[in-house]
Amino acid sequence: MSDNTPLLVTENLEKSFGGVVAAGNISISVGRGEQVAIIGSNGAGKTTFVNMVTGYLTPSAGSIRYLGRDITGLNPRQTARAGIRRSFQIAQLFPQMTALENMIITDIAASESKGSFRARSLTDARMDAAMALLKRFGLEGIANEPAGTLPQGVRKQLDIAMAAVNDPALILLDEPTSGVSADEKMEMMDSVIQPLLSDDATLMFIEHDMDIVRRYARRVIAFYEGQILIDGSVEEVLADDKVRQYVIGGVAHA
Amino acid sequence: MMTIDFRRDPINILLLAALLIAGFFLPSWLRFLLQMAVAGGLVALGVMIQMRAGLVSFGQGLYYCIGAYAVGMLAVKMNVTELGILIPAAIIVTAVVGGILGLLLSRYRDIFFAMLSLALSMILYGLLVKAAWLGSTDGFNIPAVSYLGHVPAQAVREDWSYILTVVLVLISCFAVARYLASGAGALCDAVAQNELRLEYLGTSARKVVFIVYLVAATISGLGGALAAIAMGHIGPEMTNWTTSGGFVFVALLAGRGSVIAPVLGFFLLELVRTYALDYAPNAWQMILGAVMLAVILLLPEGLWSLVRRRSAK
Numbered sequence: 001m002s003d004n005t006p007l008l009v010t011e012n013l014e015k016s017f018g019g020v021v022a023a024g025n026i027s028i029s030v031g032r033g034e035q036v037a038i039i040g041s042n043g044a045g046k047t048t049f050v051n052m053v054t055g056y057l058t059p060s061a062g063s064i065r066y067l068g069r070d071i072t073g074l075n076p077r078q079t080a081r082a083g084i085r086r087s088f089q090i091a092q093l094f095p096q097m098t099a100l101e102n103m104i105i106t107d108i109a110a111s112e113s114k115g116s117f118r119a120r121s122l123t124d125a126r127m128d129a130a131m132a133l134l135k136r137f138g139l140e141g142i143a144n145e146p147a148g149t150l151p152q153g154v155r156k157q158l159d160i161a162m163a164a165v166n167d168p169a170l171i172l173l174d175e176p177t178s179g180v181s182a183d184e185k186m187e188m189m190d191s192v193i194q195p196l197l198s199d200d201a202t203l204m205f206i207e208h209d210m211d212i213v214r215r216y217a218r219r220v221i222a223f224y225e226g227q228i229l230i231d232g233s234v235e236e237v238l239a240d241d242k243v244r245q246y247v248i249g250g251v252a253h254a
Numbered sequence: 255m256m257t258i259d260f261r262r263d264p265i266n267i268l269l270l271a272a273l274l275i276a277g278f279f280l281p282s283w284l285r286f287l288l289q290m291a292v293a294g295g296l297v298a299l300g301v302m303i304q305m306r307a308g309l310v311s312f313g314q315g316l317y318y319c320i321g322a323y324a325v326g327m328l329a330v331k332m333n334v335t336e337l338g339i340l341i342p343a344a345i346i347v348t349a350v351v352g353g354i355l356g357l358l359l360s361r362y363r364d365i366f367f368a369m370l371s372l373a374l375s376m377i378l379y380g381l382l383v384k385a386a387w388l389g390s391t392d393g394f395n396i397p398a399v400s401y402l403g404h405v406p407a408q409a410v411r412e413d414w415s416y417i418l419t420v421v422l423v424l425i426s427c428f429a430v431a432r433y434l435a436s437g438a439g440a441l442c443d444a445v446a447q448n449e450l451r452l453e454y455l456g457t458s459a460r461k462v463v464f465i466v467y468l469v470a471a472t473i474s475g476l477g478g479a480l481a482a483i484a485m486g487h488i489g490p491e492m493t494n495w496t497t498s499g500g501f502v503f504v505a506l507l508a509g510r511g512s513v514i515a516p517v518l519g520f521f522l523l524e525l526v527r528t529y530a531l532d533y534a535p536n537a538w539q540m541i542l543g544a545v546m547l548a549v550i551l552l553l554p555e556g557l558w559s560l561v562r563r564r565s566a567k
Binding site: 054075076077078080081085086088092093094095096097101104105106108109110111120121122162165 | 448
C-alpha cells in the first residue's frame with residue numbers, strides 16, 4: 001500500500017429508510033491530512049453519512065474503503081479498531097468518572113493490543129499519558145472533576161479529546177460547536193483543532209457556522225437532500241450560488 | 255481518589271488477612287459466624303463486581319448452590335472427600351455453567367439481567383426441591399473431608415476448616431483485585447456508564463460483561479464449596495431468592511470501593527442479624543430493613559465510603 005492510497009473512499013454510498021433515501025450517490029475521496037468540513041441544512045444527510053462511515057448504519061448500497069480496505073458494513077467497534085474515531089453531537093462521556101478517568105478508560109478501551117485485557121491494565125504510564133493528552137487539549141484544570149458536572153462546552157471538548165486518544169488516522173467530529181455559546185465557539189475550536197492537527201490526523205467535521213468552516217477547513221463538502229451538492233475548496237463552495245441558496249441561507253433562517 | 259483504580263487494594267486485603275488471623279482466636283460460635291460470612295462474602299463480592307458493570311444479579315445464589323452441590327454430590331454420591339479434588343471440581347463446574355449462561359446473560363442489561371439471573375437461580379431451586387434423591391427441601395449432610403490425604407481429628411476439624419476458608423477467601427480477594435485493576439475490570443464501569451461510547455472506542459461491551467459474569471460465578475461457586483465444607487450440610491435454600499437477595503443487600507450495604515468491603519460487610523450483616531434475633535426475635539427483619547434504609551440514605555456509596563473518606567483526608 002503506497003502513501004498515495006486515499007484514506008477514505010466512498011462509492012455511490014446510499015442509505016434509505018423504507019422508501020425514504022436519507023443519503024444517496026455519495027462518492028468522495030479523502031486523502032491523508034485533509035481538513036474537510038461537511039455542511040448542509042438539517043436532514044441533508046450529513047450525520048447519516050458519518051454514521052455509515054463509523055459503522056452505526058449499514059449502507060443500503062455502495063461501498064466504503066478505508067486505506068484500501070473494504071469496511072462497508074463493519075460495526076462501530078470494528079471501524080474504531082480500523083482507526084476511525086468520532087466525537088458526538090451530544091457529548092458521550094462516562095459521566096460518573098473524572099475527566100482524567102474518562103481519558104484513561106478511553107485509552108484502555110481503544111488500546112491496540114486486541115483481546116488481551118491483561119496488557120491493558122491500569123498503569124502509571126497510562127495515567128501520565130492521559131494527563132498529557134488532557135494538557136494538550138487545555139483540560140488539565142478539570143482533570144479531577146466528574147465529567148457529568150462539567151459545563152456543556154467543556155464536555156464537548158473532552159468528548160473530542162477522547163476521540164483523539166491513541167492517534168487515530170481519521171477523526172470525524174459531529175457538530176463540534178453545537179450547544180456551545182457563540183462567543184466561545186472559536187476559542188473552543190482553537191483548543192481542540194490545534195492538538196488534533198499536530199497528530200497529522202485527517203479531520204472531517206460537520207459544521208453549521210460558516211466562520212468556523214472558513215477558519216478550520218481546507219475543503220468543504222455541501223450536502224443537500226441526501227446528495228452531494230458540491231465538493232471543493234472553501235472559497236469555491238462557499239461562493240457557489242446553490243450553496244448560498246440552499247445551505248447557508250437555510251441555516252440562517254433555521 | 256480514583257474510583258477505577260484498584261492497584262492499591264491488596265493493602266486492604268492484608269488488613270482483612272490480619273483480621274481473619276485474629277478471628278482464629280474468637281469464641282467458636284463467633285468464629286464459625288465469621289467463617290460462614292467470609293465464604294458468603296465471596297458471593298457478595300461476585301454481586302459487587304457485577305454492580306460495577308451496572309448489573310444487579312438477583313440470582314447469585316445459583317452459583318453458591320452449584321459450588322456447594324458439586325462438593326456435596328462428589329462427597330456423598332461418589333465418595334470423593336479429598337479437598338484437592340472437591341475444591342477444583344466446584345470451581346470448574348461453576349466456571350463451566352457460568353461460561354454457558356454468561357453467553358446468554360451478557361446480552362441483557364438492567365431489569366432484564368436481574369430478572370433472568372433470578373429466574374435461572376429459581377429453576378435450580380425448583381429442580382432441587384423436587385429431587386428426592388438429593389433430599390428435596392432438606393438437602394443432605396456432607397461427610398468430613400480430607401486435606402491432601404490428611405483427615406484431621408474431630409477436635410481440630412473446625413480449625414482446619416477455618417484456615418482453609420480464610421486462605422482461599424484471601425487468595426480469591428487478591429485475584430479479584432488483580433482482575434479489577436486489569437483492562438477487563440476497569441472497563442466494567444465504562445459499560446455501566448456509556449456502552450455506546452465504549453463500542454465506538456473499539457471494545458465489546460458484551461465481552462466485558464461476559465468476563466465479569468464468569469469471574470463472579472467462579473468465586474461464588476468457591477464460596478458455596480467453602481460454606482458446604484464448613485457447615486457439613488447443604489440444601490436448596492442456597493439458591494432461593496431470599497439467599498440471593500441477601501448477597502445483593504450486602505453488596506449495597508458494603509459499597510464497591512474495595513474487594514474486602516463485601517466480605518467484611520457480610521460479617522457485619524451476620525452480626526446485626528444475630529444480635530437482632532437475640533434481642534428482638536419478632537422484629538429482626540425490621541431492624542435489618544432500618545439499617546439498610548439508613549445506609550442508603552446516609553451513605554449511598556455504602557459503608558466503604560467511610561473508609562475512603564478517612565483515607566482521602
